[in-house]
Amino acid sequence: MSGTMTVVIPTYNESKNVVNMAKAIREAYPDFKVLFMDDNSTDGTIELVRELNDPLTTIYVRDPAKRGLGASVLEGFAIADTDYAMCMDCDFQHPISSLKDLFGKMEEDADLCVGVRTSRMSMGFKRAMGSEVVEAFCKLFFIVHRKYTTKDMMSGLFALRCDTFRDEIRDNWDSFELKGWKVLMDLMKFNEKTLKISYIRYDFGTRAEGESHLNPKVPIMTFHQLWGFGKFLAKFFCKVYHVDYYEMYPWEKKSKS
Numbered sequence: 261m262s263g264t265m266t267v268v269i270p271t272y273n274e275s276k277n278v279v280n281m282a283k284a285i286r287e288a289y290p291d292f293k294v295l296f297m298d299d300n301s302t303d304g305t306i307e308l309v310r311e312l313n314d315p316l317t318t319i320y321v322r323d324p325a326k327r328g329l330g331a332s333v334l335e336g337f338a339i340a341d342t343d344y345a346m347c348m349d350c351d352f353q354h355p356i357s358s359l360k361d362l363f364g365k366m367e368e369d370a371d372l373c374v375g376v377r378t379s380r381m382s383m384g385f386k387r388a389m390g391s392e393v394v395e396a397f398c399k400l401f402f403i404v405h406r407k408y409t410t411k412d413m414m415s416g417l418f419a420l421r422c423d424t425f426r427d428e429i430r431d432n433w434d435s436f437e438l439k440g441w442k443v444l445m446d447l448m449k450f451n452e453k454t455l456k457i458s459y460i461r462y463d464f465g466t467r468a469e470g471e472s473h474l475n476p477k478v479p480i481m482t483f484h485q486l487w488g489f490g491k492f493l494a495k496f497f498c499k500v501y502h503v504d505y506y507e508m509y510p511w512e513k514k515s516k517s
């Protein structure tokens with residue numbers, strides 16, 4: 261028997277990609293559901309998806325007070341009504357052809373299948389090196405905290421078995437880095453189970469159309485995921501980038517005073 265799959269795609273102002281993305285997935289995988297988790301895009305993304313009028317393509321417009329890429333993906337996983345769910349970006353950096361590989365591994369009874377980038381050079385040399393260094397750092401923290409790591413902890417392309425993760429997502433909601441971008445890392449941080457983890461490899465591409473949303477808060481939020489010393493590093497990088505740490509984490513200010 262074949263399992264069912266929802267492709268969860270976080271979107272914010274992706275009008276230049278969203279229609280092509282929905283069509284590409286639905287044409288290649290007619291049985292997959294596509295669920296865009298949108299943070300109140302203002303560029304017509306929402307209307308474009310609705311105009312597709314496809315019963316298996318949905319756009320869920322999130323509470324504007326709870327904006328966050330991490331929150332969008334996790335909420336998508338929590339509401340998916342299929343056996344499996346996977347996440348990917350809306351800008352074609354993750355190849356559509358890899359979805360069948362992820363699905364195949366889930367059908368082989370994996371709890372989690374992680375897409376591992378063959379190279380990060382499509383991000384440019386400086387960003388790729390930064391990404392590798394931060395990842396090595398993150399793995400070290402996970403090992404110290406006796407948590408399972410995966411290859412490519414920061415990949416934005418992975419699939420999971422919904423039943424395995426639904427409780428974890430609900431129980432730890434307030435502890436996740438909800439505005440952060442490293443969802444897989446958070447899922448591994450709070451995971452208490454022995455998981456069957458599989459891997460596929462994929463070529464990480466460049467953004468097809470539209471503008472990048474990357475900003476200095478992304479690495480800061482990644483460090484913030486790394487327990488106490490990670491928070492110290494997040495504060496340090498806030499100073500470097502002139503970002504107000506307590507504006508990002510106001511509840512920590514309260515607990516400080």
Ligand SMILES: Nc1nc2c(ncn2[C@@H]2O[C@H](COP(=O)(O)OP(=O)(O)OP(=O)(O)O)[C@@H](O)[C@H]2O)c(=O)[nH]1
Binds near residue numbers: 297298328351
């Ligand atoms: N729901 C939601 N989606 C977001 C938000 N910020 C970014 N996204 C989506 O998250 C995905 C990744 O964002 P990108 O801008 O591609 O980030 P990136 O891949 O690191 O940057 P590039 O390499 O320059 O493309 C895209 O599908 C975005 O539309 C957000 O605040 N909320």
Ligand SMILES: [Mg+2]
Binds near residue numbers: 349351353467
């Ligand atoms: Mg991108």
